[in-house]
Every structure is written in C-alpha cells, then in structure tokens.
Amino acid sequence: MSAKKTRRPLVARLRPVGVIRSTLRRRSLAPRQGSEGAPDAWLDIDAWAAEALDGLHAGDEIIVITWFHQSRRDVFRVHPRSDERNPLTGVFATRSPDRPNPLGLHPVVVRAIKGTRLRVGPIEAIDRTPVVDIKPVL
C-alpha cells in the first residue's frame, strides 16, 4: 500500500470506432431527435473494430453512441429545445447536446449492412459525427 491516497480525476479516453456519414451537414439544420423527421445515414466502422460487428443483422434495433464533437462542454443549464419560454433546466434533465461529456444516444434500426458500413436510421447526428459504441436494445 502506498502512503498517498490522493484522488486524482480519472480522465477516460474515447477512441472513435467509426463515423456517421449523413446528408445532414450542419447542427443548426438537424432535427432534435431521430423521431422528428431525421434521415437514415451510413455508419462507417473502422477496419480495426470491424470484428465487433459480428452478429449484427439488418432489422436489429441498436443504440448508437456518438460523440457530439461540436458541442460545448461548459454548459450546465439550458432552455429545453432552445425555447426561452421553457425554464432553465439542468442538462442532465434534458437531451441537450451541450453537456459536460457530450455523448449522444441514438436508438435506430439497422436497415442494411455492407461490409463495415451500416445503414441506420432515423438518426439526427450530423455528417462526420464520431461513433464511439454500438449496443443492442435489450
């Protein structure tokens, strides 16, 4: 046992496993949720992570976890849906992309799989959004 028990903040590092390829190019034009008119998109998985796709099939319901690379991480309260008539609310009570760790959860259906490319949707993530994980819906 070492003498010191200093609690250092753990910094976990995410390595993107792929990227979203979407016709949505700008955050300002994206729907707030996939169910609000978002398109289907391609999810391109990097070769090094391709093995982790084994067992996924067209028709599966999955949760895509993204990293909102354009988000602000110093925002703790927002007006929900950017509507100032809604009272300021803590971001943990909202789906705001601006939050301390800007992770996005996207429940989608796998439309098709072509090699390491998954067609998924509907999904509101914009083009080039990094993907960090995929999980099946249980």
Add this chain to the structure above:
Amino acid sequence: MSAKKTRRPLVARLRPVGVIRSTLRRRSLAPRQGSEGAPDAWLDIDAWAAEALDGLHAGDEIIVITWFHQSRRDVFRVHPRSDERNPLTGVFATRSPDRPNPLGLHPVVVRAIKGTRLRVGPIEAIDRTPVVDIKPVL
C-alpha cells in the same frame, strides 16, 4: 485493396461527473443487467457538475452512463453471458462490459435526491464506477 488498419487517435476525453456508491464491490459478483436482481445505489455527483441536476426529481426515469473502469478494451468478440455454449459474437451485438470504449448504459428510476446524491436503481454497476453522463428517458 490496401485497407490499412489504422486506428483513429484518442481524441475525446471524458471527465467523470460523479461516481457510483454501491454495495456491489466486485465485478464478478454483479448481475449482468439491472433487471436481474441488482440493488439500488447512490450516485454522487461532483460539486462542479451539480447545476446540471436541476430539474431531476424522484420518480424520474433516467439513463445513467458509466465508464466500466475495470474493462478490457482489446476484446472484440465474446461468448454472450460468458457462456461458451453461446457462439462468439461481436461486442457491438452484446452488452459485454469488455469493448473498445467501455461505456455502460443503465436505465434506472430516481428513488430520491439529497443534495448532489441521487438514489437510483436497480443498477448493476459496481462501487466506484465513474459516471460520465445522465439523460432523461424520452
């Protein structure tokens, strides 16, 4: 045909916003899902992120996102539920905690809130698991 297995750089850094305080002390003793007999636990939010809790209430359904700090990140296929009778399956088609970015999704109910401590459950995350985000169930 020269698909290089280049890895994307570790671009995203997670800063934990809090920690799980649970009676579950070891991964080997934890249920595989919260619904499989997991206990309630405390979620202690750090003071710097407390403002983000505004608007959460007892009774709310939320998704707690954790970082499985004891996981292996070099595992791409597993026997689901650690049962070798189940065929090897890509981790993106399973909820294995071993995966390239070991994020955990925990749908729970907020039982009570005391300051910056949330009583939540049921949740299978073990004691000291870092929490990186909280989202409402939509």
